[in-house]
Amino acid sequence: MEGQNKMPPESSEPDKYSKELEIAVRTVHMACLVCEKVQESLGSRVNDQAQCKDDYCPVRIAACSVQATVSRVLSEAFGIQNIPIVSQEDNKTLSKANLEAVVKTVNMSLAEAPRFGFPVTKNLETTEVLEAITKTSSLPLNGRFWVLNPFDSASEFIHGGQYAITLALIEEGEVVVGVLACPNYTLKKEMLSYQNNYRTIIFKLTSQKVFESLDKGCVIYTSRGSGNVWTQPLIGGEKTLVWPNFAMKVRAFVVDNLELATFCEPVEKVNASHSFTAGLAHSMGLRNQPLLVHNTLKYMAIARGEADVFMKFERAGHKEKIRDHAAGSIIIQEAGGVVTDARGRPLDFSKGVYLERIDRGIVACAGAKLHANIITAIDDSWSSSCL
Numbered sequence: 001m002e003g004q005n006k007m008p009p010e011s012s013e014p015d016k017y018s019k020e021l022e023i024a025v026r027t028v029h030m031a032c033l034v035c036e037k038v039q040e041s042l043g044s045r046v047n048d049q050a051q052c053k054d055d056y057c058p059v060r061i062a063a064c065s066v067q068a069t070v071s072r073v074l075s076e077a078f079g080i081q082n083i084p085i086v087s088q089e090d091n092k093t094l095s096k097a098n099l100e101a102v103v104k105t106v107n108m109s110l111a112e113a114p115r116f117g118f119p120v121t122k123n124l125e126t127t128e129v130l131e132a133i134t135k136t137s138s139l140p141l142n143g144r145f146w147v148l149n150p151f152d153s154a155s156e157f158i159h160g161g162q163y164a165i166t167l168a169l170i171e172e173g174e175v176v177v178g179v180l181a182c183p184n185y186t187l188k189k190e191m192l193s194y195q196n197n198y199r200t201i202i203f204k205l206t207s208q209k210v211f212e213s214l215d216k217g218c219v220i221y222t223s224r225g226s227g228n229v230w231t232q233p234l235i236g237g238e239k240t241l242v243w244p245n246f247a248m249k250v251r252a253f254v255v256d257n258l259e260l261a262t263f264c265e266p267v268e269k270v271n272a273s274h275s276f277t278a279g280l281a282h283s284m285g286l287r288n289q290p291l292l293v294h295n296t297l298k299y300m301a302i303a304r305g306e307a308d309v310f311m312k313f314e315r316a317g318h319k320e321k322i323r324d325h326a327a328g329s330i331i332i333q334e335a336g337g338v339v340t341d342a343r344g345r346p347l348d349f350s351k352g353v354y355l356e357r358i359d360r361g362i363v364a365c366a367g368a369k370l371h372a373n374i375i376t377a378i379d380d381s382w383s384s385s386c387l
Contacts, residue, residue: 017169017223020177022243023077024167025221028179029241030073030116031066031165032217032234034109035151035183038062039160041101056097059154063087064094065105066150066165068132072110073118074146075135084145085135086353088323094130103129115240144171147349149323152296160184164296168326173350176224178327180300183217183234220250220300222334229303229335252337253305254367258285261370263309264298265290276381277311284377299328302366303335309374313342313361320355320362332364338371339364342378 015021038061067087075083094102107123114120124132149166157163162184169177220231232247255261263281281290291298291307301307314320329339329347340346343359351357360382365371 015223015226017177017226020169021179021221021223023074024169024177024179025219026116026118026241026243027070027073027077028165028167028181028219028221029235030109030113030118031070031150031167032181032183032219033112033116034065034069034105035062035157035163035165037105037108038065038101039157042158056095056101058158060094061098061101061105062157063150064098064102064133065109067148068102068106068124068129069109070148070150070167071132071135072106072121072124073113075132076121077118082135084143085148086145086323087148087150088321090133099126099130102133106132115235115238117241117243144169146170147323147326149296149327152324153294156294162293162297164294164300166296166323166327168323168330170322170326170349173348174224175326175330175349177222178330179219179221180296180327180331181217181219181234182297182300185217185297185300218300220303220331222331224330224334226334229331231304250304250335252302252332252335252366253308254336255308255370258370258373259287261286261308262288262306263290263311264301264307265292265311276313280311280374280377280381281309283381284374296324296328299325299332299364302337302364303331305366308366308370310364311342311361311374314358320358321353322349322355323353325355325362329364332366337364337366338368340371340375342375342382344371344375 038058042058067085071083071085074085075081103124103126106129110121110124147166147168147170149164151157152164152166153162155161162182164185165181165183167179168175217234218231219234220229222229229250230247231250232245235241263277263286265277278290286309291301293301298307298310302310325339325347326349332339340363341358342361342363345359347355347362348357349355360378363371363374363378365374
């Protein structure tokens with residue numbers, strides 16, 4: 001991972017999407033605050049008490065709170081009342097208790113908007129919160145729209161583990177801005193793996209105050225054609241987000257020796273084939289223990305030079321959603337990596353909420369040579385698989 005002391009001065013030809021990128025980064029920082037508000041309400045409850053009940057669901061509260069906050073912030077920042085945002089939750093099944101918690105969380109978060117460079121906003125009424133959530137679902141996917149994943153991995157969010165928030169801007173079917181935040185992503189590679197549950201253990205055994213004293217997570221972001229990917233820590237305490245700031249430039253690390261490459265696998269087994277991935281990695285000479293992390297985190301790991309390969313092969317009937325890959329794909333590409341389907345074709349974000357026409361799965365690599373070798377190996381091995 002390459003680092004610089006701070007972001008470079010503005011060039012004479014500013015990035016085409018500089019305004020959108022700045023607002024998106026500020027918004028995602030604020031979305032992380034929203035999730036923290038919900039986690040504060042959980043304290044150290046990581047057992048069944050924290051799971052979804054009939055009338056109270058922390059996961060739904062967090063997701064809807066993020067969606068409502070992001071919708072409101074983007075609408076005001078761009079001066080567009082009905083800014084198109086595609087996400088995952090709707091307000092149709094919110095219980096009274098959930099809705100009350102969402103309204104409270106949203107207004108608590110909006111009260112801190114000045115910390116993130118946004119103007120003070122009035123408290124939202126319940127109807128306004130519901131409207132903001134509604135705006136982030138079932139919108140026509142054409143022209144220019146935002147794609148939000150309020151968090152990747154509900155179970156990890158509940159248990160204080162690794163989860164992610166992503167925001168991407170799609171323009172005429174092409175991702176042009178991508179921001180990915182991992183509130184509990186550590187700065188050490190050995191702490192990335194899902195198998196290392198140190199944060200979950202601490203979350204169980206300590207108070208929220210002690211938990212928050214640990215190293216904060218980070219945000220990684222880029223825009224189309226910039227050739228630059230930046231990462232910065234989340235702001236903590238009462239700090240204010242400054243822009244430009246002391247972000248570090250990162251780059252995917254190209255491994256020439258396949259035996260030294262580190263590949264990632266999805267944690268979830270229901271929609272992916274671990275056995276095929278493991279067999280393929282072994283046949284290619286990839287000997288390192290795979291990192292078992294959730295989908296979105298893999299993109300950050302590769303872009304930061306902490307992993308080299310991400311392979312996910314779909315099981316029959318499963319379809320990948322654009323919200324899970326939009327931000328991550330552009331981040332890896334601008335960091336010097338390659339992201340395609342398992343046939344080597346670019347991902348298509350123009351066909352709706354799903355990534356249509358994916359052939360077999362998704363492959364992301366730190367470099368073009370490694371990617372080409374993996375695509376060839378997939379072609380050679382596919383006929384003998386049972387997917």
